[in-house]
Amino acid sequence: GLFFDSDVNYTIARAAEEPEGANYIPLAPELTAAGGLVFQPASGFSGGIRYRYIRDRPANEDGSVIAKGYFVLDGNINYTVKKITFSLIGENLLDTEWNEAQFATESRLRVEDESVEELHFTPGTPFFLKGKLAYRF
DSSP states (O other), X not given: OEEXXXXXXXXXXXXXXXXXTSOBOTTOOSEEEEEEEEEOOSSSEEEEEEXXXXXXXXXXXXXXXXXXXXXXXXXXXXXXXXXXXXXXXXXXXXXXXXXXXXXXXXXXXXXXXXXXXXXXXXXXXXXEEEEEEXXXX
């Protein structure tokens, strides 16, 4: 069979007690989506392709620091013989540069007079292929 799924979420996240323009909720995404397409014919082959998306979003209350959004595509192909499955898994198939964890922080070097608020992040996984061998008991 062929299966498709997708989840799309949209919100306008604002702090109710704060003035307009200073009421963003840091890192609250406005638009996210995730989903994929899976094929599983009667033969031993199967596989799928999955995506995840998040739109740029404010990293602080006034939106002066922006957490970058991303679109990442992953996929896999499998072949099953009796109780053994061979798989090839591809992560970040488009080799998108993306940030997994992001947050606005204030920092100051010793040589700086004033602190600076900026985006700090953990880079997301680059393009990556891996193999898998599974045995079902």
